[in-house]
Each structure stands twice: as C-alpha cells, then as structure tokens.
Amino acid sequence: GAGVSQSPSNKVTEKGKDVELRCDPISGHTALYWYRQRLGQGLEFLIYFQGNSAPDKSGLPSDRFSAERTGESVSTLTIQRTQQEDSAVYLCASSFGQGQGYEQYFGPGTRLTVT
Amino acid sequence: KQEVTQIPAALSVPEGENLVLNCSFTDSAIYNLQWFRQDPGKGLTSLLLIQSSQREQTSGRLNASLDKSSGRSTLYIAASQPGDSATYLCAVKSGGFKTIFGAGTRLFVKA
Numbered sequence: 279g280a281g282v283s284q285s286p287s288n289k290v291t292e293k294g295k296d297v298e299l300r301c302d303p304i305s306g307h308t309a310l311y312w313y314r315q316r317l318g319q320g321l322e323f324l325i326y327f328q329g330n331s332a333p334d335k336s337g338l339p340s341d342r343f344s345a346e347r348t349g350e351s352v353s354t355l356t357i358q359r360t361q362q363e364d365s366a367v368y369l370c371a372s373s374f375g376q377g378q379g380y381e382q383y384f385g386p387g388t389r390l391t392v393t
Numbered sequence: 394k395q396e397v398t399q400i401p402a403a404l405s406v407p408e409g410e411n412l413v414l415n416c417s418f419t420d421s422a423i424y425n426l427q428w429f430r431q432d433p434g435k436g437l438t439s440l441l442l443i444q445s446s447q448r449e450q451t452s453g454r455l456n457a458s459l460d461k462s463s464g465r466s467t468l469y470i471a472a473s474q475p476g477d478s479a480t481y482l483c484a485v486k487s488g489g490f491k492t493i494f495g496a497g498t499r500l501f502v503k504a
C-alpha cells in the first residue's frame with residue numbers, strides 16, 4: 279500500500295519568503311508527527327497531531343512555524359519569513375494510533391534550503 | 394526532560410561479525426522505543442518497536458532488548474552484511490507523546 283508521502287521533495291527559497299510543506303500520511307493513521315533534521319544532526323521533534331488536534335506545540339522552534347491538519351489526513355507545515363537556520367530536511371511520520379504498540383512510519387522528507 | 398544517547402557514534406566492522414548498538418535514556422517512564430535505520434539522503438525505515446511492557450523483539454537477524462529500569466536498549470545485529478551499512482537511530486516515546494531521537498550510530502560493514 280501507499281506509504282507516507284511528502285511534497286515537495288526539494289525546496290529552495292529566498293530568505294524572508296514563506297514556505298509550505300505538505301505531508302500525506304498513510305490512510306487511516308490518526309497520529310501524525312513532524313520532525314526537523316539539520317545537516318549532520320539528529321532528528322528534532324516539532325509537533326504531533328492526534329486527529330486534527332495538536333495537543334502540544336511546544337516543539338515548534340519559533341512563532342514563525344505553524345502546522346495544521348485537516349480531515350484527519352493531510353498536514354501542512356508553514357514557515358513564515360524563512361531564515362537560513364531553517365535549512366534542514368523536514369520529515370513527517372504517521373502511526374495508526376498513539377498507543378505504545380504503534381510504529382511510526384516516515385516519509386522521504388522535504389529538503390529545504392534557504393538562500 | 395528525556396535525553397537519548399547512542400554509543401558508539403560510529404562503528405566499522407568486517408562482514409560476518411555480530412555487533413551490538415547501544416541506546417540509553419534518562420527517564421524510564423516511556424511508552425515505547427523504536428529502532429530505525431537511515432540511509433544517506435533517505436527517510437527512516439522502522440526496524441523494531443518494543444513496547445514499554447516488553448523486554449525484547451526480534452526480526453530476522455535483528456534483536457532489540459529493553460531494560461527500562463536501567464534506561465537501556467540494545468540492538469543486536471547477527472552476521473552483519475555490507476547492506477547493513479547505514480545510520481541506526483533509537484527513538485523513545487515518552488509522556489506527552491513526544492518522541493526523542495538519539496544522534497545515531499553510523500555503521501559501516503566492510504566486504
């Protein structure tokens with residue numbers, strides 16, 4: 279079956295512009311996660327959704343970052359007024375539920391470069 | 394605050410060797426622990442998930458153990474192959490459903 283998909287796969291933008299990154303989770307997965315991976319570094323948790331709700335937004339790096347999810351499906355991560363420090367691979371994952379037995383399945387990521 | 398550490402940071406072994414990767418975490422109140430591999434320029438592939446109530450999981454040549462009381466997990470790879478070369482990541486899901494990743498162990502298996 280189809281896995282987690284993300285678009286675009288690559289995005290180059292100028293400093294100060296806004297960008298939208300999209301994630302399509304596996305059908306039926308109620309939980310969705312966003313992570314950031316800077317070059318040579320580990321994964322940094324950003325936000326998770328249970329259904330369309332994000333109970334904890336404390337992982338978002340600044341108020342320039344926002345995320346939403348609609349129809350318990352697609353999610354969009356928006357970065358406003360991008361900065362060079364936002365350059366990273368943004369990874370999305372989904373799982374069937376939030377219980378301890380549910381694995382997270384990752385998409386291929388969106389590589390964002392801010393020039 | 395949960396912190397996850399992986400040792401060693403890098404490992405190079407000859408083909409056929411058995412090896413152990415280590416993951417430690419500071420808060421034992423976890424939901425689960427998941428091991429992933431990441432190939433260069435690609436996303437993450439799930440290898441094994443151990444629930445909080447479990448002690449180990451096995452899949453093929455891989456065996457992962459969990460000792461919550463000591464805050465440790467190990468990933469055992471038997472009879473390593475060049476195709477096993479990748480970065481191996483340990484991820485701990487704790488209260489609040491945040492998932493914290495270790496920095497990974499970069500494995501190179503020489504043919």
